[in-house]
Each structure stands twice: as C-alpha cells, then as structure tokens.
Amino acid sequence: MVEYAVAVDTPLNERQVEVLQWINDGCPEGRWTDFTFKTTATALASRRLAVVSKRRGVWSAAILPAGEHYLVEGNYPAGHWAKRRHGDLEVPARPLIVAKRPVAQHKAASAAVPARKRPPLDVLTPTRKLLKDIIDAGGIVEVDTREETANYRSLVGIINRRKMAPDGQEVVLLDSAKYHHVILRLSSVSDWKTQSTIKTVADERIGRWHTAVAGLRTEKRLDSIDKGLRSRAFRLLHALAREAEARGYSVELPERNVRGYVQDSSKLRGDLIFGIGEIDCSIDIWQPNDRVPHTPTPAELAREKLYSWDRPPKYDYVKADRLSIAIDTNSRFCSKMKWTDRKTLPLELRLPDVMTTFQRWRVIDTERKESERRAEIEKRERREREDELAREAYVQHALGERLVADLGGWELSIRLRRYLGEMAEKIECITDDEERIAAADWLAWCEQYAAEQDPFKRPIRQPKIKPPAYSDIQDFRNRLGFGSVFW
Numbered sequence: 001m002v003e004y005a006v007a008v009d010t011p012l013n014e015r016q017v018e019v020l021q022w023i024n025d026g027c028p029e030g031r032w033t034d035f036t037f038k039t040t041a042t043a044l045a046s047r048r049l050a051v052v053s054k055r056r057g058v059w060s061a062a063i064l065p066a067g068e069h070y071l072v073e074g075n076y077p078a079g080h081w082a083k084r085r086h087g088d089l090e091v092p093a094r095p096l097i098v099a100k101r102p103v104a105q106h107k108a109a110s111a112a113v114p115a116r117k118r119p120p121l122d123v124l125t126p127t128r129k130l131l132k133d134i135i136d137a138g139g140i141v142e143v144d145t146r147e148e149t150a151n152y153r154s155l156v157g158i159i160n161r162r163k164m165a166p167d168g169q170e171v172v173l174l175d176s177a178k179y180h181h182v183i184l185r186l187s188s189v190s191d192w193k194t195q196s197t198i199k200t201v202a203d204e205r206i207g208r209w210h211t212a213v214a215g216l217r218t219e220k221r222l223d224s225i226d227k228g229l230r231s232r233a234f235r236l237l238h239a240l241a242r243e244a245e246a247r248g249y250s251v252e253l254p255e256r257n258v259r260g261y262v263q264d265s266s267k268l269r270g271d272l273i274f275g276i277g278e279i280d281c282s283i284d285i286w287q288p289n290d291r292v293p294h295t296p297t298p299a300e301l302a303r304e305k306l307y308s309w310d311r312p313p314k315y316d317y318v319k320a321d322r323l324s325i326a327i328d329t330n331s332r333f334c335s336k337m338k339w340t341d342r343k344t345l346p347l348e349l350r351l352p353d354v355m356t357t358f359q360r361w362r363v364i365d366t367e368r369k370e371s372e373r374r375a376e377i378e379k380r381e382r383r384e385r386e387d388e389l390a391r392e393a394y395v396q397h398a399l400g401e402r403l404v405a406d407l408g409g410w411e412l413s414i415r416l417r418r419y420l421g422e423m424a425e426k427i428e429c430i431t432d433d434e435e436r437i438a439a440a441d442w443l444a445w446c447e448q449y450a451a452e453q454d455p456f457k458r459p460i461r462q463p464k465i466k467p468p469a470y471s472d473i474q475d476f477r478n479r480l481g482f483g484s485v486f487w
C-alpha cells in the first residue's frame with residue numbers, strides 16, 4: 001500500500017490508524033504480510049505521532065504521547081502543530097520496540113540469512129583469558145609463542161589501558177632467555193629474594209648502605225638529581241645491589257680516570273657495574289626532563305622586534321618529578337633497555353625486571369657464544385674435509401697427468417726405436433771410417449735416450465706425488481666449487 005503526498009494535518013486514514021495501534025500494542029509479531037507498514041510508520045513519524053529508528057540496521061518504532069491521544073480522542077492534541085525550537089523534541093511514551101518481519105516472509109528470510117552466532121557467555125575474550133591464565137599461574141607465566149597465534153604485546157596493551165588487572169596492577173611483558181618465549185607477570189609478582197623494594201624505599205632510614213652505594217653517596221655522584229628524589233634513587237640502587245649480591249653477583253663502582261670521567265675496563269658507563277657471570281652489566285639512574293611551553297621575557301620580545309630571525313624558544317625543559325633507569329651490558333648480543341616512573345608502575349616494581357633482564361642477558365650471551373663456538377668448530381671441520389677432498393683431487397689429477405705422460409713416452413720410444421733401426425742401416429753403408437765412428441757414437445747415445453723414454457724399462461707401480469702447495473689446494477677448492485679460504 002502506497003502513501004500519497006497529502007497535508008500532514010489531515011486526519012489519519014484507516015491504514016494509518018491500524019499501524020499506529022500496532023505500534024501502541026508493542027509491535028507484535030505476525031501482524032503484517034509485507035513491509036509496507038514501515039512506509040506508513042514513517043508517515044506517522046512525520047505527523048509527530050510516533051518515532052522510527054534504523055539504528056545499526058535494526059528497524060524499531062515507539063508511540064509518542066500525541067499518538068496515544070489520537071487513538072483515544074480521534075484527533076490531534078491542542079497545539080500539536082505549533083512551531084518548536086530546534087532540539088525541543090518529544091520523548092516516546094514507551095521504549096523503542098524492534099519490529100519483526102512479516103509473517104509470509106519471516107521463515108524464508110531467516111533461512112536465507114543465518115543469524116549471527118554469538119559466543120557463549122562462558123567463553124572469555126582473549127584479554128580476559130590471558131589475564132586469567134596469569135592469575136591462575138600465581139601472577140607470572142612463561143609462554144612459548146611458537147604454539148600461539150596471539151599478539152601478546154597488543155593484548156597486554158589493551159589490559160593495561162582498560163585497567164583490567166586486579167588491585168590496580170599492570171601486566172608486564174618480558175622476553176625470556178629461551179628463544180620464542182615471553183614472560184608475562186603482574187607488576188606486584190616477582191622472584192625477589194631480599195627485602196621488598198617498596199619496603200626498602202619506604203624505610204625511615206637505611207642502617208647500613210651497600211658498599212658501592214655508600215661510595216656513590218660519598219662521591220656525590222647523584223647530585224644532578226633533585227634532593228627530594230636523590231634519597232629514593234640511592235635506595236633503589238641499594239635494593240638492587242643487595243639483591244645482586246644475594247644472587248652471587250659482584251657489584252662495583254665504575255673506574256674513573258684522573259678527570260673523574262668513567263673509564264671502566266668493561267667499557268660501560270653507569271652508576272654501578274654488576275658482574276653477571278662472564279658479562280658485565282651497568283645501571284644508570286637520572287632525573288628526566290619535561291618539555292613545557294616557554295613564556296617569552298620582555299628582553300626576548302624586544303630582541304625579536306629588532307631582529308626577526310632572533311625568536312625566543314618555543315619550549316623550556318624542566319626536571320620532572322620522576323626517575324628513569326637504564327641498563328646496559330658489554331655482551332654484543334644484547335642491547336640497552338630503559339624504564340621510567342609511571343603513576344601505576346613505579347620503578348620499585350621494575351627492579352625485578354632489571355634482575356630478570358640481567359639473568360636473561362647472561363643466558364643469551366652464554367648460548368650465543370656456545371653457538372658461535374660450535375659453528376666455528378663445524379666450519380673448521382668442514383674446511384678440513386674440503387681441503388682433504390681438494391688434496392685427493394690434486395693427487396688424482398697428478399696421477400692422471402703422469403699416466404698420459406707415460407703413454408706419450410711409450411709411443412715416443414716406439415717411434416724412436418723404429419727411427420734408430422733405419423739409422424743403423426744407414427750407418428752400415430757409410431764407407432768413411434771416421435764418419436762411421438762418429439755416427440755410431442751418436443746412435444749409441446740415441447739408443448740410450450730412447451731406452452730412457454720407455455716407461456716399461458722402469459718398475460710398474462704407482463708413482464709418488466709431491467705434496468700440494470697452498471696455491472694447489474686453493475686451485476682445486478675452486479675446481480670443486482668450495483671457494484677460496486683465507487687463513
């Protein structure tokens with residue numbers, strides 16, 4: 001049924017009243033056999049008797065107070081067509097009701113377009129599942145990423161942004177010492193062996209400072225940090241130094257030259273040097289700067305008027321009310337890392353990550369060096385095998401050349417003997433005694449030479465080949481496709 005363009009203040013026809021009553025009844029299912037009721041409902045909405053919504057592709061409708069009045073009185077309420085200010089809208093008498101499909105097409109349409117499957121209520125989202133796994137494991141878990149398809153860095157970011165962890169904690173993501181493994185832990189869970197870092201920082205006084213930290217205090221090495229944060233910086237280093245010694249690591253002050261600059265044998269720069277097995281690690285603590293807008297002074301403004309190119313800076317850099325730490329190592333397989341105080345994750349809770357990273361660097365350095373050692377051994381063994389094959393190829397080639405040379409000598413000796421037979425016959429015909437004697441002497445030498453050319457005059461056995469020179473080995477390495485090796 002089609003709605004023709006008529007004046008909006010005309011009385012409703014029978015079809016419109018029927019649709020308005022249907023909306024008032026809550027849009028019950030199975031009333032219509034087609035979709036023309038939607039067109040009629042739109043016409044009712046233009047008369048301010050109902051509201052229609054298509055939010056997110058779902059058609060719904062609700063009756064307005066004026067629509068209820070029309071159903072009771074049969075006419076529009078007084079002042080219904082008066083002009084209204086923008087935004088002065090009527091509130092529906094009831095919530096929007098989702099309209100069902102027509103009866104005739106309801107089943108067919110449902111079969112053609114399958115309903116979206118919603119996950120069961122007991123199925124957790126990836127972030128909640130990850131958080132549950134960490135909590136169930138006691139707050140720290142190690143995951144093999146080769147068996148997983150999840151992006152753990154993204155999931156951890158979502159958990160921390162939405163503050164999903166319990167008790168205001170955060171999830172920390174660390175690389176494990178094993179390849180393709182990551183460590184996930186809550187910020188309050190660690191394997192710290194000595195006194196808690198939070199308690200160390202909160203203590204009223206430290207009875208006995210660690211020797212290395214006491215040296216820093218004596219030398220006033222952290223005077224660049226504001227006094228309000230300096231004590232906390234010393235306490236953080238003290239907690240870390242005590243924990244390192246409890247794990248059997250050495251803690252020392254970096255060596256300095258006569259001018260006071262760090263010139264340690266480990267080639268590291270920092271406040272403390274930790275000996276972690278075969279590697280050295282350092283930690284540096286400082287007070288970072290914040291960038292704030294610069295307020296030009298009268299002198300700067302005056303100078304800018306005189307010289308347009310001499311503009312005042314846009315920003316000033318002031319010391320922030322927080323600390324930062326950076327760790328480094330002389331292992332060539334690892335790189336520097338840095339952490340900064342955050343409102344939800346202070347450095348006190350990051351110190352366990354420092355020790356974990358030191359241990360991970362040590363394992364990585366040991367594994368990589370062992371891998372390099374094995375690779376060097378394999379490379380040397382492979383080179384020795386290749387050189388042996390090159391020597392064997394050299395010997396076979398030399399024997400082949402000797403065989404060809406013997407064949408040439410044998411053929412030459414046969415030709416020489418035939419030639420010398422002809423020569424002997426010619427000498428018999430010489431009548432001059434002196435000339436015949438001279439020819440006979442030459443024939444004797446030639447016969448001796450011909451005998452020497454015959455390989456069968458020598459014992460038949462494999463000849464000895466002189467050892468190959470370096471250039472010979474390189475030549476046959478190239479012939480075998482091994483390439484050259486520079487010793």
